[in-house]
Amino acid sequence: MTEREKSIGLLALLAKGLIIHDKSRATATLGDRREYVGMSDICKGYECLRSAVLSKAGYTLEVQPEEIDGLNHKGDLARVLSILRKKITLQRGHWQEPGLQAAFESAGMKVMPQLEINVKAHGVPIKAHLDFVLVWAGERPAVRAIESKSYARLKSELYPSYEVQLYGQLGLLAAVWNQPCFAMRDSAGNLLFEGLTFPAAVKRQFGVDMPMSAQEVDIEGWVLGLSMEDARAYGPYQPNQTMLRTCLGIAEKIWAAMQAVYEGNATAAQLPYAKGFYPLCDYCDNCGDCPKFQGVEHPEYEEMLTRLSALKDTEKALKEEIEELEKRLKNAYSQCNANGDWILSGGQRFRVTDAAGRKTLDQAILRAELRTALNGDEVAVEGLLQRSTKLGAPSSRLYTGKIKPETMAQENIAA
Numbered sequence: 088m089t090e091r092e093k094s095i096g097l098l099a100l101l102a103k104g105l106i107i108h109d110k111s112r113a114t115a116t117l118g119d120r121r122e123y124v125g126m127s128d129i130c131k132g133y134e135c136l137r138s139a140v141l142s143k144a145g146y147t148l149e150v151q152p153e154e155i156d157g158l159n160h161k162g163d164l165a166r167v168l169s170i171l172r173k174k175i176t177l178q179r180g181h182w183q184e185p186g187l188q189a190a191f192e193s194a195g196m197k198v199m200p201q202l203e204i205n206v207k208a209h210g211v212p213i214k215a216h217l218d219f220v221l222v223w224a225g226e227r228p229a230v231r232a233i234e235s236k237s238y239a240r241l242k243s244e245l246y247p248s249y250e251v252q253l254y255g256q257l258g259l260l261a262a263v264w265n266q267p268c269f270a271m272r273d274s275a276g277n278l279l280f281e282g283l284t285f286p287a288a289v290k291r292q293f294g295v296d297m298p299m300s301a302q303e304v305d306i307e308g309w310v311l312g313l314s315m316e317d318a319r320a321y322g323p324y325q326p327n328q329t330m331l332r333t334c335l336g337i338a339e340k341i342w343a344a345m346q347a348v349y350e351g352n353a354t355a356a357q358l359p360y361a362k363g364f365y366p367l368c369d370y371c372d373n374c375g376d377c378p379k380f381q382g383v384e385h386p387e388y389e390e391m392l393t394r395l396s397a398l399k400d401t402e403k404a405l406k407e408e409i410e411e412l413e414k415r416l417k418n419a420y421s422q423c424n425a426n427g428d429w430i431l432s433g434g435q436r437f438r439v440t441d442a443a444g445r446k447t448l449d450q451a452i453l454r455a456e457l458r459t460a461l462n463g464d465e466v467a468v469e470g471l472l473q474r475s476t477k478l479g480a481p482s483s484r485l486y487t488g489k490i491k492p493e494t495m496a497q498e499n500i501a502a
């Protein structure tokens with residue numbers, strides 16, 4: 088066996104293990120996802136009903152562990168890497184959860200990981216899994232629901248669908264606080280308890296008393312975003328009736344569409360999909376034959392598109408390498424005590440200086456100031472803002488994307 092074959096073999100082994108582990112983890116902790124609508128389905132369905140329904144209804148083609156063996160023997164590194172990258176992206180959030188739990192517990196927190204809430208709303212079974220619930224009892228009882236998200240790079244703003252997911256969790260927590268809707272499992276999926284109210288669940292776990300009414304508790308939700316080297320807390324969010332109704336409405340739509348698909352009254356092509364730009368289309372398991380990307384055939388451009396795609400991959404890899412090197416050199420400079428002087432290195436030199444931040448106009452502050460200056464005359468404010476807004480020359484933008492045969496909806500999979 089060559090070294091190349093050995094290295095592909097190692098990556099293939101990892102890919103196969105991740106596929107098997109992901110399936111058993113999902114079955115043990117989430118059960119049969121076709122039997123209920125989960126908060127992550129609602130999160131997906133908020134942007135795209137088609138994607139939420141097809142992945143739930145089993146229309147998504149999943150790579151089977153046996154396929155990996157074939158790729159390994161063929162030496163198909165590209166396919167092994169493509170499967171591995173996707174699995175890592177999907178699973179790294181789960182890997183970080185035990186570490187976060189240990190950190191919260193080490194900081195003395197009372198933590199309930201993966202608290203489950205089971206409800207039925209308008210006949211639709213709904214389950215929410217809250218990543219971490221931190222509990223403070225005593226005179227000022229408080230609860231913090233934390234949803235952890237793993238990012239390659241942290242974003243300045245949350246995806247709206249993540250907010251919807253958190254609002255759904257908080258809304259349910261407050262709405263069924265004193266109803267026997269709460270359950271919890273250990274990391275292997277064994278049931279620790281079920282059918283308890285929230286105060287009873289807290290009493291069982293920590294032996295402390297919580298108020299019988301959610302109104303008496305300070306409840307907040309946060310999304311904790313983590314990348315490989317950075318963290319950001321997005322929030323706080325509070326339980327909100329309107330947002331809960333929105334979530335339950337999406338759950339109803341997902342459930343109804345699933346039944347229609349099962350009963351043969353709707354096909355994958357007929358389900359409503361996300362209109363306009365939606366960043367997660369690139370990662371969608373059902374993008375191969377999504378009506379959003381239907382068009383006319385012109386095979387003559389394939390070569391150019393393949394070359395462009397390869398160049399963009401190279402550009403991305405180069406940018407990442409440049410950023411990494413710049414970061415290392417900045418660190419090196421700070422350790423050299425050069426105090427603003429150049430550091431000479433062979434035939435080259437470098438130094439680090441402080442640059443002022445970019446100046447931008449805060450539209451919200453400007454609008455508020457103008458409103459005050461113009462005695463609240465909204466028409467005048469908007470007119471003034473419009474007259475001072477410059478529109479750049481229109482430009483064309485090229486969108487490209489790979490068509491992935493493995494993401495065609497599998498209409499023949501039985502419900």
Ligand code: SF4
Nearest residue numbers: 135361368371374377
């Ligand atoms: S490709 Fe985009 S629009 Fe189509 S199903 Fe997937 S997420 Fe929805």
